[in-house]
Amino acid sequence: MAGHSKWANIQHRKGRQDAARSKLFSKLSKEITVAAKMGDPDPEKNPRLRLAVKDAKTNSVPKDVIERAIKKSQGGDAETYDEIRYEGYGPGGVAVIVEAMTDNRNRTASNVRSTFTKNGGNLGETGSVAFMFDRKGQITYGPEAGDADTVMMAAIEAGAEDVESGEDGHVIWCADTDLNDVSTALEADLGESDSTRLVWKPTTTTELDLEGAQKLMKLIDALEDDDDVQTVTANFEISDEVMEELGAA
Known part of the structure; x- marks a missing residue:
């Protein structure tokens, strides 16, 4: 729940209990399989898969689980979702x-x-x-990424639309179609983000x-x-x- 009152966009996920963690891993793996099946199985050549893999890693999904999900997409018996x-x-x-x-x-x-x-x-x-929502790219960084001015300058250079900074860190917003390019540019400047994903941002x-x-x-x-x-x-x-x-x- 941390940050929910500060950042208007709410995506509430449970992950504290083992059963909930297993369910989360399953959902993240499903997104990886679907993304790989719809495009190239190489994350560097498939923006959606790259984001799915990044989200999985952020949530501590083991490397072998990620690789298995990608491999599953290439099999003839892969489920269609x-x-x-x-x-x-x-x-x-x-x-x-x-x-x-x-x-x-x-x-x-x-x-x-x-x-x-x-x-x-x-x-x-x-x-x-x-x-009542806009489809946006959302990239988050912790306080260690730098002060508000540093992150703002990096975001502008990367092509982002807006930045919200606070004591908990920074939330960077961009057009949904620019998420892959903006996140890649930010990584080169600020390092690995805490999360990178497409979200529904409320307008009210x-x-x-x-x-x-x-x-x-x-x-x-x-x-x-x-x-x-x-x-x-x-x-x-x-x-x-x-x-x-x-x-x-």
């Missing part, structure tokens, strides 16, 4: 975008709809909330009180427990006070 985006509203009127990869559209749609309903939300039609946010935040977290947790769900993004904002209460609850 459809990429689907679901949109809806969670508790408190928060807009939620769910991205999934599935080999069974009917199963996934039914599960996602049921999860929204059981947790005080409503699944909408495609486009029902996406207009909804502030939640403690009760609303607890209900929304329950929905997000339930959605992320679904093996077909890759990411969950919501446009909520939480004050520092509520964040502390949420952490203590």
Whole structure:
């Protein structure tokens, strides 16, 4: 949850427990397999695969797991996954975008709809909330990357659009189509980033009180427990006070 109240874009992932960690590894591996299958199996020649591998490494996925996922994409028996985006509203009127990869559209749609309903939300039609988000590239660095001015200059040189700096580090934003080029340029200047990914950045946010935040977290947790769900993004904002209460609850 660190940084959720400071950075408007929320992508809440669990990873503290072994079972959750295994599930995360599985989802990251699936993205690697799909990216490699859709393009070149060499990350240097496939921007999407390069980002997928980088995300996996950031989350401590073992090298052999990454290599196995790439190799799996080249086999004739590799599963075929459809990429689907679901949109809806969670508790408190928060807009939620769910991205999934599935080999069974009917199963996934039914599960996602049921999860929204059981947790005080409503699944909408495609486009029902996406207009409240921009598709952006997001690159994060820790404080050790440099002060705000240093990172800002590097970001401008790399072709980024904006930088948000704070005591926890730096978040660099760029056009979604420029993410690979910008991240590569930044690595040459600032070193390896903490994370590099495509995200849905809210253009407007909804502030939640403690009760609303607890209900929304329950929905997000339930959605992320679904093996077909890759990411969950919501446009909520939480004050520092509520964040502390949420952490203590």
